[in-house]
Amino acid sequence: MSFFHKLSKPLKAVLALSHCSFCGSPHTSTGICDPCQDAVSLKDSSCHRCASPINTQSDLDSYCGRCQKKPPPFDRVITASRYQFPVDKALGELKFNNQLHYARSLAHLLQKQIKSSYTTSSLPEAIVAIPLHTKRLNSRGFNQSELIAQHLEKALQIPRQKALVRVKDTPHQVGLSEKQRRKNLTNAFKLQQPLPRKIALIDDVVTTGSTVSEAARLCLKHGVQSVDVWCLAKT
Ligand SMILES: [Zn+2]
Numbered sequence: 394m395s396f397f398h399k400l401s402k403p404l405k406a407v408l409a410l411s412h413c414s415f416c417g418s419p420h421t422s423t424g425i426c427d428p429c430q431d432a433v434s435l436k437d438s439s440c441h442r443c444a445s446p447i448n449t450q451s452d453l454d455s456y457c458g459r460c461q462k463k464p465p466p467f468d469r470v471i472t473a474s475r476y477q478f479p480v481d482k483a484l485g486e487l488k489f490n491n492q493l494h495y496a497r498s499l500a501h502l503l504q505k506q507i508k509s510s511y512t513t514s515s516l517p518e519a520i521v522a523i524p525l526h527t528k529r530l531n532s533r534g535f536n537q538s539e540l541i542a543q544h545l546e547k548a549l550q551i552p553r554q555k556a557l558v559r560v561k562d563t564p565h566q567v568g569l570s571e572k573q574r575r576k577n578l579t580n581a582f583k584l585q586q587p588l589p590r591k592i593a594l595i596d597d598v599v600t601t602g603s604t605v606s607e608a609a610r611l612c613l614k615h616g617v618q619s620v621d622v623w624c625l626a627k628t
């Protein structure tokens with residue numbers, strides 16, 4: 394990370410094609426070297442539904458208290474990493490500093506996690522990125538979740554559908570209660586094309602899950618039977 398930060402943007406872009414996004418080491422075709430993959434990949438025990446960390450060592454079929462009390466509308470969250478250094482910093486660089494090479498390296502990490510998570514079940518029939526509102530999309534120039542979805546579409550050979558639109562410009566949800574988050578997100582999305590029965594929603598960071606839950610509920614209302622969530626980082 395520190396090596397890369399000292400370089401100019403165009404130089405970073407060129408190097409990013411063959412160098413690790415995180416440590417700058419050369420000769421990686423995936424944008425992230427093996428030691429960095431190992432360092433940032435998910436290691437703790439997580440809830441089998443929402444991927445929140447849980448305190449268990451052995452139980453293979455564990456759910457967090459929240460999911461036991463009130464299961465979310467999605468079936469499972471697959472995450473590449475936790476939202477912590479250096480992934481949090483990489484996501485900030487990707488979103489606010491146009492360091493798009495992180496999309497490739499983090500999507501590679503996620504893709505590996507996905508492949509090992511669907512050994513006994515079939516992959517979704519379509520992937521759908523959580524959209525940004527036009528206002529935010531125009532100011533940023535790209536939707537990071539759509540970039541991830543593009544990488545996964547190629548790597549996993551699953552069709553990507555731009556099925557959702559964000560019709561409500563929701564304020565930043567940081568620091569808000571869950572009730573307030575949910576209220577802000579009510580009717581935030583619209584579905585603009587039919588979807589197959591099993592889909593995966595792609596988001597960059599999942600915190601409480603309010604955003605993906607709202608999108609999942611909408612899809613389930615319109616004929617989708619199963620929604621998984623794939624993200625780069627789960628808090
Ligand atoms: Zn590295």
Ligand SMILES: [Zn+2]
Pocket residue numbers: 440441442443444445456457458459460461
């Ligand atoms: Zn859970």
